[in-house]
Amino acid sequence: MIFREIGVVPDPQSPDVMILKLSLHNVNVSERALPWEFLLGDIVTIPEERIRDILAIVFQKGWKQRVDILSRQVFHFATDFVLSPISIEPEFVYYTTTVQNATNVAPYLVLDKIVKELAPPNYKLDRMLFQFPGHFASVSSLIAKTLRSAIQAVMMIVAYNTYHPYTLGYNNTEKERWEDICYKYIDRRLPWIAGKFFLDKAYSEEKRRFVDTLTEELKSTYLQRVLNLDWISDVAKRLIQEKLFGLIVKIGYHKSTPNATNATNLGDYYNDVNITDSLFNNALSIRHWDSDPLWNLLQRLVNKSVWPEIAGITQASIYYSEVPSYLSFSSTGMIAAHEMTHSLDTNGRLWNEKRQYRTWRDEKSIENFNNRKDCLINQYSDIRAVNHLGDPVFSTDGKPLFGNGSFTISENIADGGGLATNWEARVQHEKKEPSQLLPGLEGFTKQQLFFINFAQNWCSMETPSSTRENIQNGAHAPPFARVLGALQNSKGFSDACKCNTALICELW
Ligand SMILES: [Zn+2]
Incomplete structure (x- = not known):
């Protein structure tokens, strides 16, 4: 949740090899995958009262005093996070290093443990794209001086806002739910399925x-x-x-991975996505499906035909x-x-x-x-x-x-x-x-x-x-x-x- 992206990209120095990419939340805010995507820094845009309400929903009743203290801490953390120094020099946009070096620069983000846990078991290559290392270092210091309970509350706020748009209670614009959420979601997250109908027809x-x-x-x-x-x-x-x-x-x-005109091929490609009547469950399933192939990509060569x-x-x-x-x-x-x-x-x-x-x-x-x-x-x-x-x-x-x-x-x-x-x-x-x-x-x-x-x-x-x-x-x-x-x-x-x-x- 702290990270804007944990992904896999071609190595900028040696583009035939895929490497890990980690970036923090307030980088490239304009490039949101979905319009309602919630980034950690966005917490500063939520009124403190609203933070309190969300925490009260997440925690049980009788935690009022604790919720008051926590919401203040959450707000301070998010403000410090947004204000933490970031150098946007081009040489740091595509800075690569080893996972160990990155861990040393930002020890409280425990990058080595995250990579070990998420990467395929036989993953060997150790290089990673480490955008804006100075920013990682200052966020690491911020985490070091913040109480564990406050960090947990921050995670809850981000998780709540990330998945809230998929629940029936979400109503952010004048548009109907199908148009505002479902349509955009299918377009961005399952583009090849939507595209097949277009290709057949037009x-x-x-x-x-x-x-x-x-x-x-x-x-x-x-x-x-x-x-x-x-x-x-x-x-x-x-x-x-x-x-x-x-x-x-x-x-x-x-024309491949997947072939956008071939229904069987598309079916295989999206085989592990479990589509039900619940948009919320679909969003969870697609997110899970999306992260697996990503990590498998680490072991593959770059697909230049994309x-x-x-x-x-x-x-x-x-x-x-x-x-x-x-x-x-x-x-x-x-x-x-x-x-x-x-x-x-x-x-x-x-x-x-x-x-x-x-x-x-x-x-x-x-x-x-x-x-x-x-x-x-x-x-x-x-x-x-x-x-x-x-x-x-x-x-x-x-x-x-x-x-x-x-x-x-x-x-x-x-x-x-x-x-x-x-x-x-x-x-x-x-x-x-x-x-x-x-x-x-x-x-x-x-x-x-x-x-x-x-x-x-x-x-x-x-x-x-x-x-x-x-x-x-x-x-x-x-x-x-x-x-x-x-x-x-x-x-x-x-x-x-x-x-x-x-x-x-x-x-x-
Ligand atoms: Zn353009």
């Missing part, structure tokens, strides 16, 4: 081929654009070129097969080039084509990247939240609401690179195969329709509470910011709409 080889061709075009344009940029050194460009040559583009869906898939997105209103190319580029193409640009976002740029952790070995290029990244962070943090009518959305205490540029930086980088790449690919494509104007919309140029279609992909209606929730937890900027931010940074948009304003930020 996917085809023709779609796959179309996206494949479009993606290849975008890949070469993306590479050319990056090589033409003037803020990266030739040394860094060579490394980027090697990386982009090594980029494996996979379109569609999983890549993000986009089968589900090739449908209206993103994908249409017979439309002018400028519309395909600004919708389907946007998804593909966005994903490609992730290979050079804040995290992606730290890895080479073999998935090894390697920086560019060029201070000036790194400094330029960071300045441009900071520009994007400030830009998106200044975008004010609005609803679908353009009216402002406020925080719960009535203050103006703005985006969170830091949380969403990787996605905003991918949006900017994706838009610029598609714009350029569209120009090249148009030279080879001139497209037609849209009947009935002849008042717009092809260039303008490219951007209108791009923006239309993000048309949405949200309640103020879901806008607030998305800004607080989302790794992506809200739809209005994804349109506004990307267009403010697009030279193509400025030309197409004759805005002639200076671009705010440019990265890829």
Whole structure:
């Protein structure tokens, strides 16, 4: 419960081998697996009264005085935990060491015992990914000075909040339970079962081929654009070129482990999940099933065929097969080039084509990247939240609401690179195969329709509470910011709409 994640990942130094990964709870808070996922640091957001109520439910009656004292201790622990120093230097993000060294750095977390108990019996390899060791050390000291009973109470609060959403008593939003919890749960935890129904009904080889061709075009344009940029050194460009040559583009869906179109194979894959009428029991069963294969992975080699898939997105209103190319580029193409640009976002740029952790070995290029990244962070943090009518959305205490540029930086980088790449690919494509104007919309140029279609992909209606929730937890900027931010940074948009304003930020 103290840990955000105990998992298995490719070794950043030697990516053919899987190693353990341990991270603490308040790292990467924006990347929650499920929107209601409860992290240890979240305890500070619960009023002390509520903590008391939960502890009173967990403990028996007649413990009132003890519950009062404990809830205060829990609150202090969580506050100290959230405030414990954390260095986010990139060299500590992918820091690896031995389990013994990690145990010495943070003795009160007893990492050696945890690994011994959870790893397969014949597990030999001892290296582990140990993110932010300084943070582990300070949390270890915090545990050392906290009473055992308080730690136990903290665990109970986290366990209660982790499983509470699966009980009938949970009601957090205006949405119905099936939509708010069950639907999202199936989508995230049993994705291949949900995906099978989609693939049977709505996917085809023709779609796959179309996206494949479009993606290849975008890949070469993306590479050319990056090589033409003037803020990266030739040394860094060579490394980027090697990386982009090594980029494996996979379109569609999983063909193995599991094969997403084969019901028998899916049945075998999910065989140990026990599905009943109780969501709570299902969540427990899936969690248990999920952790076993993870530990077995430790003994296996890296499966390099696991890549993000986009089968589900090739449908209206993103994908249409017979439309002018400028519309395909600004919708389907946007998804593909966005994903490609992730290979050079804040995290992606730290890895080479073999998935090894390697920086560019060029201070000036790194400094330029960071300045441009900071520009994007400030830009998106200044975008004010609005609803679908353009009216402002406020925080719960009535203050103006703005985006969170830091949380969403990787996605905003991918949006900017994706838009610029598609714009350029569209120009090249148009030279080879001139497209037609849209009947009935002849008042717009092809260039303008490219951007209108791009923006239309993000048309949405949200309640103020879901806008607030998305800004607080989302790794992506809200739809209005994804349109506004990307267009403010697009030279193509400025030309197409004759805005002639200076671009705010440019990265890829
Ligand atoms: Zn993305």
